[in-house]
Amino acid sequence: MPPPSIVDLPVKQRPHDTLGRPLHDLRISVMDRCNFRCPYCMPKETFHENYRFLKSTERLSFEEITRLTRLFVDLGVKKVRLTGGEPLLRSNVAELVGDLTAIEGVQDVALTTNGVLLAQHAVELKANGLHRITVSLDTIDPDIFRTMSGGMGEIERVLEGIEAAKEAGLAPIKLNSVIERGLNDHTALDLIERFRGTGVIVRFIEYMDVGNRNHWSLDRVVPSRELVERIGERWPLHPVQENYRGEVAERYAFDDGVGEVGFISSITNPFCGDCTRARLSSEGVFYTCLFARSGVDLRAPMRGGASDAELTELISNTWLQRGDRYSEVRSTLKNGEQPLRKIEMYYIGG
Ligand SMILES: C[S@@+](CC[C@H](N)C(=O)[O-])C[C@H]1O[C@@H](n2cnc3c(N)ncnc32)[C@H](O)[C@@H]1O
Ligand code: SF4
Helix, strand or coil: CCCCCHHHCCHHHCCECCCCCECCEEEEEEECCCCCCCCCCCCCCCCCCCCCCCCCCCCCCHHHHHHHHHHHHHCCCCEEEEEECCHHHCCCHHHHHHHHHCCCCCCEEEEEECCCCHHHHHHHHHHCCCCEEEEECCCCCHHHHHHHCCCCCCHHHHHHHHHHHHHCCCCCCEEEEEEECCCCHHHHHHHHHHHCCCCCEEEEEECCCCCCCCCCCHHHECCHHHHHHHHHHHCCEEEECCCCCCCCCEEEEECCCCCEEEEECCCCCCCHHHCCEEEECCCCEEECCCCCCCCEECHHHHHCCCCHHHHHHHHHHHHHCCCCCHHHHHCCCCCCCCCCCCCCHHHHCC
16 A cells, blocks of 8 residues: 555644754745845845846746645645735735635634735735734834835835734734834834724834845844833833743733733744744745755756645755754854855845
């Protein structure tokens, strides 16, 4: 009798990496382009008008993304997040949401967006089954916002997008706010003031050394601990139990019962030990870490006629060999020392 294919494996035999971490989440970059040029992600000196982005034929089609997602789900993935670049720049992305939510075993489909195009798409995204949305918003100061979007964004559009998402029933909406010392850290409390009690959950992200082009330095990182103290002086807070193992944000609730705030501390409190995330780039390269230096091309074998079983084996073997724990290793690097070239975030998906 032939051996069972990997797709038939029972849950407990699904691949765990060399550190015992199962495959549980898949982040898919559906678009390498973006309509912003946030200096911490796609600085405009590098991503200028002559920059060569992918051609549309180089990007995975919706059929290809759906097929690969199905195979990842067979190996244990339950949560899928669409990201980029800016995912709402990808034509008809709501159709893809519909295709992914229809896959048996997918429990949660989410999307991360800069929000500028959200007002146009919120109703359709909800109608096609999107479960959750995260909007990135670093400040509510219009001038700082313009600087932090590379001069390309109007905060009013993002606020309209958030309202439209609420009206479409996409609540609770999470806001991702990257905090950079000397740039927007003094506006963090204003962001809370604006959204506290509205059902929108603000999450502060420590500025990360993703990619190689954002001139990252440790002294521009505001440790979450410092923000917790600053916020707590104004609105007393207490920590809240995580919703599930491996939740990326540490949650704090306001003592007065008016909502909560989250902190994502990849720099000062790395969470590699619980990281169960796989990443798929817009052109179909599979990465096992946000800070990866290389990945495994799934597009070439797929377009070359590989069967589901062959692709599944490739994904599974890659996961079985995974030993990434970059954020934990970072702290052991000498001052200012950077590892070799990493993949850019716009490409791999945040
Ligand atoms: C790469 S973006 C892609 C999705 C969409 N364009 C957006 O901005 O929400 C995903 C998330 O990564 C975050 N991000 C990008 N560069 C970062 C950095 N250097 N440090 C921390 N977070 C970063 C963004 O703020 C955003 O919340
Ligand atoms: S963080 Fe998002 S909006 Fe900003 S440049 Fe990167 S991909 Fe674009």
